[in-house]
Amino acid sequence: MSERPSIQFPDDFLWGAATASYQIEGAVKEGGRGPSVWDDFSHTPGKVDHGHTGDIACDHYHRVEADVALMAELGLQSYRFSISWSRILPDGRGKVNAEGLAWYSRLVDLLLANDIVPCPTLFHWDLPSALEASGGFRNRDTASWFADYAALMTRELGDRVSMWSTFNEPWCYAYLGHASGVHAPGLQDDRAAVTVAHHELLAHGLGVQAMRAERNDLQLGIVINPSPVKSEGSPSASTDSMRRVDAIHNRWWFDGALKGAYPADLLDDLGPLAEAIQPGDNEQIAQPIDWIGINYYFDLLLRGTTGPDDRPNRNYPTVTNVTDSPIRPTHTDMGWPITPDGFTELLVRLKDDYPNLPPVYVTENGCAYDDPVINGRCADPRRIQYLDAHLRAVRDAIDEGVDVRGFYQWSLLDNFEWALGYDKRFGIVHVDFDTMERTPRDSAHWYREVIKANGLTG
Ligand code: FCB
Numbered sequence: 001m002s003e004r005p006s007i008q009f010p011d012d013f014l015w016g017a018a019t020a021s022y023q024i025e026g027a028v029k030e031g032g033r034g035p036s037v038w039d040d041f042s043h044t045p046g047k048v049d050h051g052h053t054g055d056i057a058c059d060h061y062h063r064v065e066a067d068v069a070l071m072a073e074l075g076l077q078s079y080r081f082s083i084s085w086s087r088i089l090p091d092g093r094g095k096v097n098a099e100g101l102a103w104y105s106r107l108v109d110l111l112l113a114n115d116i117v118p119c120p121t122l123f124h125w126d127l128p129s130a131l132e133a134s135g136g137f138r139n140r141d142t143a144s145w146f147a148d149y150a151a152l153m154t155r156e157l158g159d160r161v162s163m164w165s166t167f168n169e170p171w172c173y174a175y176l177g178h179a180s181g182v183h184a185p186g187l188q189d190d191r192a193a194v195t196v197a198h199h200e201l202l203a204h205g206l207g208v209q210a211m212r213a214e215r216n217d218l219q220l221g222i223v224i225n226p227s228p229v230k231s232e233g234s235p236s237a238s239t240d241s242m243r244r245v246d247a248i249h250n251r252w253w254f255d256g257a258l259k260g261a262y263p264a265d266l267l268d269d270l271g272p273l274a275e276a277i278q279p280g281d282n283e284q285i286a287q288p289i290d291w292i293g294i295n296y297y298f299d300l301l302l303r304g305t306t307g308p309d310d311r312p313n314r315n316y317p318t319v320t321n322v323t324d325s326p327i328r329p330t331h332t333d334m335g336w337p338i339t340p341d342g343f344t345e346l347l348v349r350l351k352d353d354y355p356n357l358p359p360v361y362v363t364e365n366g367c368a369y370d371d372p373v374i375n376g377r378c379a380d381p382r383r384i385q386y387l388d389a390h391l392r393a394v395r396d397a398i399d400e401g402v403d404v405r406g407f408y409q410w411s412l413l414d415n416f417e418w419a420l421g422y423d424k425r426f427g428i429v430h431v432d433f434d435t436m437e438r439t440p441r442d443s444a445h446w447y448r449e450v451i452k453a454n455g456l457t458g
Helices: 037-042 060-073 098-113 129-133 141-157 170-178 190-214 239-259 264-274 281-285 340-353 381-399 418-423 442-453
Strands: 014-018 078-082 117-123 163-168 219-224 229-231 291-295 300-304 360-364 404-410 429-431 438-440
Touching: 014 117, 014 360, 014 442, 037 129, 060 098, 060 438, 078 404, 098 117, 098 141, 117 141, 117 190, 141 163, 141 190, 163 170, 163 190, 163 291, 170 190, 170 219, 170 239, 190 219, 190 239, 190 264, 190 281, 219 239, 219 360, 229 239, 239 264, 239 281, 239 300, 291 340, 340 381, 381 404, 381 442
Parallel strands: 014 078, 014 404, 078 117, 117 163, 163 219, 219 291, 229 300, 291 360, 360 404
Antiparallel strands: 429 438
């Protein structure tokens, strides 16, 4: 890598790292927290690898002070975390848990005392179980309950927190949670998945309105995980399948949130599956926002399959004969291909396709590699290489005119990687899950230098 050119990022570029509540906090039965769908799902045998749960996770709930000190040591300028809805409202609505509010308030104060900009996400998949019992995001009312929760958090933290996102990767919650069912709440019901996809965006729109009604000085956004859709390998995926996947994975979210109209071709494909959409919803959803978060890991490399009713990839309703099983020799521990060029392409496409695209923050990018700690040091050259390549891709997009304002590495800590449990390690900081000891990997030291230099020094 040493022969690669130095690159600089724009002045005021914001450097951070990201986590999410269920993946790191633990203390699931403490501090008045109510259960969430991820507690229920992870405690259902067979749902998560090795039967892992978030019961203890990184024990961040008890170690928050030391963890923020670590962030400061690493030179982070911002920290993206998520708020556990059921820690604030144990039943999802109604009774407020003061202890939960106090915990996040303290986190915010600790961050501010260390000059770290807090960037909370209101929904990173851990829906309160009580709301799931009344239909979860299949139930339209959940969108209004989300808006109530968003307003409450604004009242509590809005004096100190300006940068907020409503949802994290709503595609994942809708389709992994309700179509393939590999994530909580674990349904396999296409109509439910599309309904959830719509109600999440409705909740986003109502949430933004509720937050703006509380304060007019907030920077509000939403975090999406778009990917270029490509065919690779043989047989190729059909053009029509690729169009459908692109529509469900990408265009639904950006068209919905920024254009105020879902893609017409997708509505045709979905037919009655999209019956949850009501007149007037589009206007509620497409609220002006101040920024948009992009989580990027890899391109969707599809390949065709044979067989009359072959549906190996259940994440895309109406799409048949397509799979995204990895075929490239180079991939991370997740089995995900390494495709930095796609990142530039994606960001440029978003700028071109959406003239009202707000300023972009890369809200997640990173990779899982299980490099061990040896004599107190964890050398993880592949993570450094991955991040270096993706930062260069972001810089290329900036050169092509995309207004990217910041970058959050995923993740600060090794953590509970959803259905894959603790084996997939994304942290720039290694966590020993027996002792909870934190060991910054080489990539953490490297990242500190990147932040200091506001770029890559070659
Ligand atoms: C994203 C999620 C995040 C983490 C990374 C690896 O899809 O937002 O919680 O699991 O993937």
